Amino acid sequence: MLRRRHVNIKTVKELDGFPKLPEPYVDKTAVGGTFSIFTICTIAYLIIAETNYYLDSRLQFKFEPDTDIDEKLQINVDITVAMPCGRIGADVLDSTNQNMIGHDSLEQEDTWWELTQEQRSHFEALKHMNSYLREEYHAIHELLWKSNQVTLYSEMPKRMHQPSYPPNACRIHGSINVNKVAGNFHITAGKSLPISSGHIHISAFMTHRDYNFTHRINKFSFGGPSPGIVHPLEGDEKIADNHMLLYQYFVEVVPTDIQTLLSTSKTYQYSVKDHQRPIDHQKGSHGSPGIFFKYDMSALKIKVTQQRDTVCQFLVKLCATVGGIFVTSGLVKNIVQHFWYIACCKFLKPGEPKNDSIPLIPHSNTNYPVETINLLNISAPENIDIMFKPQ
Numbered sequence: 001m002l003r004r005r006h007v008n009i010k011t012v013k014e015l016d017g018f019p020k021l022p023e024p025y026v027d028k029t030a031v032g033g034t035f036s037i038f039t040i041c042t043i044a045y046l047i048i049a050e051t052n053y054y055l056d057s058r059l060q061f062k063f064e065p066d067t068d069i070d071e072k073l074q075i076n077v078d079i080t081v082a083m084p085c086g087r088i089g090a091d092v093l094d095s096t097n098q099n100m101i102g103h104d105s106l107e108q109e110d111t112w113w114e115l116t117q118e119q120r121s122h123f124e125a126l127k128h129m130n131s132y133l134r135e136e137y138h139a140i141h142e143l144l145w146k147s148n149q150v151t152l153y154s155e156m157p158k159r160m161h162q163p164s165y166p167p168n169a170c171r172i173h174g175s176i177n178v179n180k181v182a183g184n185f186h187i188t189a190g191k192s193l194p195i196s197s198g199h200i201h202i203s204a205f206m207t208h209r210d211y212n213f214t215h216r217i218n219k220f221s222f223g224g225p226s227p228g229i230v231h232p233l234e235g236d237e238k239i240a241d242n243h244m245l246l247y248q249y250f251v252e253v254v255p256t257d258i259q260t261l262l263s264t265s266k267t268y269q270y271s272v273k274d275h276q277r278p279i280d281h282q283k284g285s286h287g288s289p290g291i292f293f294k295y296d297m298s299a300l301k302i303k304v305t306q307q308r309d310t311v312c313q314f315l316v317k318l319c320a321t322v323g324g325i326f327v328t329s330g331l332v333k334n335i336v337q338h339f340w341y342i343a344c345c346k347f348l349k350p351g352e353p354k355n356d357s358i359p360l361i362p363h364s365n366t367n368y369p370v371e372t373i374n375l376l377n378i379s380a381p382e383n384i385d386i387m388f389k390p391q
Contacts, residue, residue, distance in 0.1 A: 031340050035333040039325060046321050057261065057308045059145050066255050066301040073180045073253070073268070077106065078173040078219035081187060081291070082113045082212045085170035089191045089201055092176060094183030106174040110167035118157045123216070127235035134232055145228030145304070156218060180297055188290030211289050213247060214240040222253055222268035229256070232272050244279040247291045255301035261308065269302070
């Protein structure tokens with residue numbers, strides 16, 4: 001049967017189950033404290049830097065053969081030509097002699113060539129932005145891909161006040177789906193008429209003075225919008241100083257597959273070269289005046305993948321960083337502390353005897369003399385009685 005025992009509250013409060021070093025054995029130095037603070041700050045900084053590096057993904061670009069040859073290619077255009085819509089026509093003719101304009105029609109809207117002050121400011125900003133991106137793309141392409149900014153500029157503002165004279169330009173805009181083969185998208189004088197081998201443009205009752213292919217490219221891209229892709233032709237404006245001019249744009253289209261941590265998309269990049277020449281049959285410069293975009297598909301595609309370390313790799317790097325800094329800091333601290341002792345003559349003070357003996361720590365505060373017992377002179381008893389008590 002258990003009896004109730006009186007517990008001393010003071011004894012319970014003073015109870016400490018964790019052993020601690022006595023105060024004389026704790027070495028407190030300025031060098032050790034300084035290194036402790038420096039180590040804590042360094043470890044905190046490296047933990048933050050390692051976490052930011054883990055959260056910041058990396059982009060990997062590699063080439064692969066393009067096997068999706070049966071897909072359709074989407075062309076997005078928004079071009080303004082300084083001619084009325086009744087005098088020009090837009091068509092797409094690919095290398096298979098298929099006229100794709102019959103499947104998807106582009107919208108033609110009568111407008112004015114002269115821009116308002118707000119529209120001109122917007123177009124100049126677009127031109128400056130594209131020029132800067134083309135020149136500095138190699139330095140900021142990682143930022144563009146990670147920005148998640150699909151469009152870097154807004155749409156052109158609407159015209160608030162209409163001029164008093166009739167429209168003198170035509171805006172051609174929209175999207176068309178074509179075969180994924182080489183072809184050309186062109187804008188030339190006259191409406192198109194399909195024939196068995198392609199199509200022709202009929203420009204009756206038009207003289208060479210009616211031709212004016214001064215144009216402004218507000219948008220020209222392939223596929224869907226995607227961050228990180230720069231469209232070189234957007235913001236381009238050509239002023240024709242000759243009525244019979246042929247503008248040619250040679251476009252190389254590269255399929256691009258983008259695989260991020262959250263989504264996957266397919267789009268297209270392109271590079272372009274432009275050329276213009278006057279049409280003069282008497283001087284041997286033949287052709288039809290107009291605007292021709294001759295595009296060709298690349299046999300290779302670019303695959304962009306977004307990569308990041310796993311959680312296990314992140315934790316291993318974090319532990320290795322903290323442990324390495326802690327151990328290195330301890331070694332450096334010991335070396336510096338030894339040099340500090342040598343500089344301040346801390347190893348052995350002048351006149352102080354060297355004593356290698358271990359001091360004895362008394363176990364009690366009593367003043368009784370300690371009696372020494374010689375175990376060799378103790379005599380053993382002659383008779384030892386052992387009595388067993390039954391259980």
